[in-house]
Amino acid sequence: MKKFFALILLVATMLSMTIITAHAADEGNYPYIGRSTETLAFRDENGNRICNLPKGEFFKVLYQDPRDFERVWVEWNGQEGSIIVRCVERLSQEADLTNSSEAYLTGSLNLREPETYEWIALLNRGTKVTVVGEDPYHSDRTIVRYNDLEGSVLSSYVMNLSSADFILVNIDEQMVYLYKDGKLVTCNNVVTGMLNSRDTPRGFFSIQGKADDAKLSGDGYKDIPVKYWMPFYGGCGFHSANWRSRFGGNIYTYDGSHGCVNCPTEFAKELYENSYVGMAVIIP
DSSP: OHHHHHHHHHHHHHHHHHHHHHHHTTGGGOSEEEEESSOEEEEOTTSOEEEEEOTTOEEEEEEEOTTOTTEEEEEETTEEEEEEGGGEEEEOSOSBOTTOOEEEESSOEEEEOTTTOOEEEEEOTTOEEEEEEEOSSOTTEEEEEETTEEEEEEGGGEEETTTOOEEEEETTTTEEEEEETTEEEEEEEOBOBOTTTSOOOOEEEEOOOOEEEEEEEETTEEEEEEEEEEEEETTEEEEEOTTOSOOSTTGGGTSOBSSSEEEOHHHHHHHHHTOOTTOEEEEO
């Protein structure tokens, strides 16, 4: 009998170690940005309900609850609590960039040595840089780093992601993110241009116009009605695509658009209502 209980204990210990090891292997995946797929109970460390976390909210997933593997701890509205992990949609893009040192140049600028003002290089519009700090020799300039180069540029052409309004299109993820003041407002799956034939252009652009309703024409199509049209480069723009039932994934590799960013209607409306003419569009 003692041997039987010893065997049971050994098996239980091995199972426990397997579970702990499996979850420990996931530690490298935290933190990440998540979105609730339904209204959830937001609970404190004692399991008490703090409040309800509404469906569609964005938050930072911090770590797995060590006492309940079905729950994760998240940071939401400046407060930490736990929610059920099965109702969390994982997003890879950072939700809050207010502490980011990344920036984009909104014009082509000369990179100069701060003290001597010696010319270092020409940085093109749309170049991504890291902000180092203020130029101690010139009040209207900011010190930035680009690859292995460091120097100062005119501050008025440095768009700090920590405080900027912009739309980010991630073609590889087939996701669009809209930020205001460095904070994520909304994001969703989309379908971009057909890979290797009608690709959505990459670069640094801006919203050129807005129209509630529009008719689009191009190679192989004419007067296609869309809603929430927002062009950002030539004939390419954001718009609804009610002929699609699915978005995201690898659709763009076999049934991509003619270069536009096809959005679910409700998401296209969100983009439309939270953007403005001149707002930056970044497609790295």
